[in-house]
Amino acid sequence: MSESGIISELLVPLCSSLPGAWGLEDDAAHIVTPAGEDLIVTTDTLTDGVHFRAVHGSASAASRALRSNLSDLAAMGARPVCYNMALSIPDSIDEDWLRGFVNQLALDQAHFSIALIGGDTTRTPGPFSVTISAFGSVPEGGALRRNGARPGDNIFVSGTLGDGYLGLKLLNGEIDNGLVSDPEFAIEKFSFPVPRIDLGTALRGKASACADVSDGLLRDLGNICRASKTTARIEREALPFSETAKSIMGANGIDEHKLITGGDDYELIFCVPPSSTLKSTTPVTRIGTIVEGLSDKSPVLVTKNGTELDNDTDVGYEHTW
Amino acid sequence: MSESGIISELLVPLCSSLPGAWGLEDDAAHIVTPAGEDLIVTTDTLTDGVHFRAVHGSASAASRALRSNLSDLAAMGARPVCYNMALSIPDSIDEDWLRGFVNQLALDQAHFSIALIGGDTTRTPGPFSVTISAFGSVPEGGALRRNGARPGDNIFVSGTLGDGYLGLKLLNGEIDNGLVSDPEFAIEKFSFPVPRIDLGTALRGKASACADVSDGLLRDLGNICRASKTTARIEREALPFSETAKSIMGANGIDEHKLITGGDDYELIFCVPPSSTLKSTTPVTRIGTIVEGLSDKSPVLVTKNGTELDNDTDVGYEHTW
Numbered sequence: 001m002s003e004s005g006i007i008s009e010l011l012v013p014l015c016s017s018l019p020g021a022w023g024l025e026d027d028a029a030h031i032v033t034p035a036g037e038d039l040i041v042t043t044d045t046l047t048d049g050v051h052f053r054a055v056h057g058s059a060s061a062a063s064r065a066l067r068s069n070l071s072d073l074a075a076m077g078a079r080p081v082c083y084n085m086a087l088s089i090p091d092s093i094d095e096d097w098l099r100g101f102v103n104q105l106a107l108d109q110a111h112f113s114i115a116l117i118g119g120d121t122t123r124t125p126g127p128f129s130v131t132i133s134a135f136g137s138v139p140e141g142g143a144l145r146r147n148g149a150r151p152g153d154n155i156f157v158s159g160t161l162g163d164g165y166l167g168l169k170l171l172n173g174e175i176d177n178g179l180v181s182d183p184e185f186a187i188e189k190f191s192f193p194v195p196r197i198d199l200g201t202a203l204r205g206k207a208s209a210c211a212d213v214s215d216g217l218l219r220d221l222g223n224i225c226r227a228s229k230t231t232a233r234i235e236r237e238a239l240p241f242s243e244t245a246k247s248i249m250g251a252n253g254i255d256e257h258k259l260i261t262g263g264d265d266y267e268l269i270f271c272v273p274p275s276s277t278l279k280s281t282t283p284v285t286r287i288g289t290i291v292e293g294l295s296d297k298s299p300v301l302v303t304k305n306g307t308e309l310d311n312d313t314d315v316g317y318e319h320t321w
Numbered sequence: 322m323s324e325s326g327i328i329s330e331l332l333v334p335l336c337s338s339l340p341g342a343w344g345l346e347d348d349a350a351h352i353v354t355p356a357g358e359d360l361i362v363t364t365d366t367l368t369d370g371v372h373f374r375a376v377h378g379s380a381s382a383a384s385r386a387l388r389s390n391l392s393d394l395a396a397m398g399a400r401p402v403c404y405n406m407a408l409s410i411p412d413s414i415d416e417d418w419l420r421g422f423v424n425q426l427a428l429d430q431a432h433f434s435i436a437l438i439g440g441d442t443t444r445t446p447g448p449f450s451v452t453i454s455a456f457g458s459v460p461e462g463g464a465l466r467r468n469g470a471r472p473g474d475n476i477f478v479s480g481t482l483g484d485g486y487l488g489l490k491l492l493n494g495e496i497d498n499g500l501v502s503d504p505e506f507a508i509e510k511f512s513f514p515v516p517r518i519d520l521g522t523a524l525r526g527k528a529s530a531c532a533d534v535s536d537g538l539l540r541d542l543g544n545i546c547r548a549s550k551t552t553a554r555i556e557r558e559a560l561p562f563s564e565t566a567k568s569i570m571g572a573n574g575i576d577e578h579k580l581i582t583g584g585d586d587y588e589l590i591f592c593v594p595p596s597s598t599l600k601s602t603t604p605v606t607r608i609g610t611i612v613e614g615l616s617d618k619s620p621v622l623v624t625k626n627g628t629e630l631d632n633d634t635d636v637g638y639e640h641t642w
Contacts, residue, residue, distance in 0.1 A: 025548050026467050027393040027533055028363035028457070039360065042349035045407045045441045045452070072348040086366045086407075086452040120366045126447015131366070131407040133454050136349070146347050212348055227346050 001095045003121050006087075010102045014109065014116035018082055021117045029118035031082065037137035039081070042072035048127040054093065056171055058100035060191035061130070066108050067193050068214065069134035071266040074200035075212040077144040078136030082117040086131040088124035112197070142204050144270070149209035149228035153271040153290040158196050158282050160242040161217055162259025163189040164266065175254070181247035193266035199282040203270055206278055210270035216261035218300050221269050225290075225299030228271075234288030236304040322416045324442050327408075331423045335430065335437035339403055342438045350439035352403065358458035360402070363393035369448035375414065377492055379421035381512035382451070387429050388514050389535060390455035392587040395521035396533040398465040399457030403438040407452040409445035433518070463525050465591070470530035470549035474592040474611040479517050479603050481563040482538055483580025484510040485587065496575070502568035514587035520603040524591055527599055531591035537582035539621050542590050546611075546620030549592075555609030557625040 001009075007024055015021035020030035033039040046065045048054045054061060070080055089098070109115055117135070138144075167190025169175040170183050177183040196212075203210055209228055211220045217239075225232050241249070241259060248254050271290055272278055288303075295301060302309045322330075328345055336342035341351035354360040367386045369375045375382060391401055410419070430436055438456075459465075488511025490496040491504050498504040517533075524531055530549055532541045538560075542553050562570070562580060569575050592611055593599055609624075616622060623630045 022466065025544075026464075027396040028361045028399070028464075030464060031360045031362055033354070033360070039352045039354070040349045041352055041405060041439060043405055043407050043439060043441045043454075045409055045443045047409060047443060047445050047447070049446055050444060075348040078349070084362060084364055084454055086364050088366060088368060088450060118362060118364060120364045120452070122366045122368060123371060124368050124447060124450070125370055126368070126409075126445060126450070129409060129445070129447070129450065131441070131452040133364070133405055143347075143349075143351060145343065223346075 001098065006098065006121050010098065011116060011121070014102065014105060018115040018117055021115065024118060031117060031135055033081065034137050036140055038140055038143060040073060040076050040078040040136045040138060040143060041133055042069050043131065043133045044068045044072070045129060045131040047129040054097065054128055056191070058097045059104040062101045062104035063108055063192045065130045065132050066105060067195050068266065069132045070112060070195035070197065071193065071212040071214065073134055073136035074195045074197045075144065075210050075268055076136065076138060077142060077200045077204040077210070078138045079197065079201060080112050080114045081135045081137050082114050083135065084117055084133040085119040087119070087121045088126065088129040089121065090124050090126065090128055093128050138204065144200065144203055144207055144210040146209050146211050146224045146227035149224055149230050149271040149290045150273065151230060151290055151292045153208050153273050154286050155221070155232055155234060155271055155288040155290060156284045156286050157213065157217065157240065157269045158199055158267040158284050160240045160245065161265055161267070162245050162262055163242050164193060164264030165259060165262025166245060166248065167191065168264060175248065175252050179248055179252055180244055182244045185242065185244050190264055193264070195266060196268045196282055199268055199280050202280045206276050207270040207272055210268055213265040213267045213269050214263060216263045217269060218261050222299040224269065224271065225294060229294045230290045231293060231295040232288055232300045233291050234300060234302055236302050236309065238285065238287045240285040322419065327419065327442050331419065332437060332442070335423065335426060339436040339438055342436065345439060352438060352456055354402065355458050357461060359461055359464060361394060361397050361399040361457045361459060361464060362454055363390050364452060364454040365389045365393070366450060366452040368450040375418065375449055377512070379418045380425035383422045383425035384429055384513045386451045386453050387426060388516050389587065390453045391433060391516035391518065392514065392533040392535065394455055394457035395516045395518045396465065396531050396589055397457065397459060398463060398521045398525040398531070399459045400518065400522060401433050401435045402456045402458050403435050404456065405438055405454040406440040408440070408442045409447065409450040410442065411445050411447065411449055414449050459525065465521065465524055465528055465531040467530050467532050467545045468548035470545055470551050470592040470611045471594065472551060472611055472613040474529050474594050475607050476542070476553055476555060476592055476609040476611060477605045477607050478534065478538065478561065478590045479520055479588040479605045481561045481566065482586055482588065483566050483583055484563050485514060485585030486580060486583025487566060487569065488512065489585060496569065496573050500569055500573055501565055503565045506563065506565050511585055514585070516587060517589045517603055520589055520601050523601045527597050528591040528593055531589055534586040534588045534590050535584060537584045538590060539582050543620040545590065545592065546615060550615045551611045552614060552616040553609055553621045554612050555621060555623055557623050557630065559606065559608045561606040
């Protein structure tokens with residue numbers, strides 16, 4: 001399939017509901033921001049073999065590419081407006097795979113009420129790669145930032161932690177399906193993450209800081225702490241894990257530390273002043289408190305039964321607890 | 322150099338003048354459109370070995386990536402506002418190369434009065450690749466489109482044609498430097514294209530259609546014709562070529578057809594109603610006229626001494642005249 005065929009047959013239909021896309025016919029497109037709102041942009045690149053595997057299916061590749069961006073918008077309290085997509089396509093990608101990719105984008109577009117506004121399609125001698133910029137909007141000055149956490153704020157996280165990480169391990173055959181109570185649940189969480197858009201908008205004017213958990217709870221909460229110049233004290237026994245995660249906890253090298261540093265959660269981690277009341281239909285769990293100052297040791301201290309655990313200064317997925 | 326080092330050391334300085342970039346500290350950024358203006362977005366991906374060669378230097382890679390996008394904005398009559406950049410970096414790219422890339426971006430930013438607003442930095446097992454989305458603005462409803470050309474409109478092109486194509490041939494060693502009167506001129510035109518931003522803004526409310534010449538004059542003018550459902554009749558003897566291009570014309574397989582289909586011109590091709598007067602400090606040349614209907618044969622007919630030349634239905638760089 002030629003580049004012009006990919007554009008006219010596969011991509012133009014994705015932009016048909018958006019007048020500003022001008023049918024992908026022009027050198028550029030016109031982004032319309034809702035009146036009285038700020039325009040927010042975020043960008044994620046996903047590369048075959050690095051962030052997903054093409055052999056795991058084009059539907060998951062499409063959803064992960066789009067939804068990881070929508071999760072960033074959710075973390076800002078933004079509602080999705082449209083998105084821009086640059087595709088780098090190697091010869092090894094056939095038309096069926098590409099049609100599956102575009103079909104899933106069409107489904108996601110309908111679900112999240114957005115459309116394609118433009119982009120670029122090129123051939124590459126490297127792996128398949130997709131760069132999406134998603135545009136969203138928030139009421140003027142209302143974007144949730146990372147830098148507003150204050151001592152005394154309660155720390156919450158949505159959903160459960162580590163399921164996406166487990167899903168990836170299962171997909172890669174690094175964990176046997178039989179060892180986990182519900183492998184499909186974990187694989188679905190990795191393959192089709194659900195951006196917490198409604199929660200993000202519910203947090204407008206309520207949360208003092210917010211981020212999405214894409215690189216693991218410790219790392220993303222650490223980013224909030226560094227931006228806010230505070231330290232987070234989280235309670236290990238409060239961390240929310242699914243029944244599926246609990247079913248393998250302690251076996252196959254899976255422990256709580258792996259689950260909160262593995263990444264691919266696409267949950268929201270956020271701070272709320274004690275005076276603030278939070279109403280959300282999305283399940284959220286209080287996991288700790290913000291304390292004064294940015295700790296020299298680590299921005300995120302983990303406690304168990306009130307005792308501080310030994311924690312690396314730079315906690316991340318490449319470190320051990 | 323780690324991803325976080327690349328971001329904090331190299332990329333954060335590129336966004337320091339732009340408050341909405343939030344120091345690349347958040348999940349997303351805030352694009353501010355000038356009051357009363359429309360926001361325009363365009364995206365180009367450049368991949369090592371496809372659109373440039375890393376061995377030809379990181380400065381040219383940076384400028385080509387950024388300026389090809391600014392040229393698209395120019396074609397819309399837009400002034401640049403900011404840009405977004407996704408980098409895919411293989412192990413083979415060293416820190417010096419990357420610093421050179423970023424230094425050139427800083428120079429271009431200063432020259433074009435823009436700054437980085439966000440993006441993504443990832444590792445890739447494939448070639449170095451950069452996807453830039455550039456944002457620009459035009460007075461409300463004032464974007465130059467491709468679909469407004471009308472019969473009788475004069476067709477103009479800025480600058481000269483084919484120099485970028487020659488520059489690439491020289492860089493690749495496919496043409497010996499000694500065969501061309503000014504090889505440096507052509508190499509510069511390929512390596513550091515100059516987006517015609519001032520011309521683009523001068524064309525607001527004047528041009529009926531406009532595009533930038535990135536894939537060769539015939540192809541890009543053809544896009545205008547298809548969008549406008551008209552045909553272009555261009556005069557071969559009117560086509561503007563540089564002294565450098567003339568110095569090799571007819572030798573080494575270089576003819577006029579190659580020069581108007583080779584691409585990498587980053588000039589503007591545009592149509593102006595006969596009633597309209599055009600004032601521009603950028604050199605432009607009238608090369609033909611728009612005629613009624615979209616020709617079955619080709620959207621662009623080329624004439625010599627008033628006689629129509631034989632022309633493929635789909636003229637492009639992979640076709641011969």
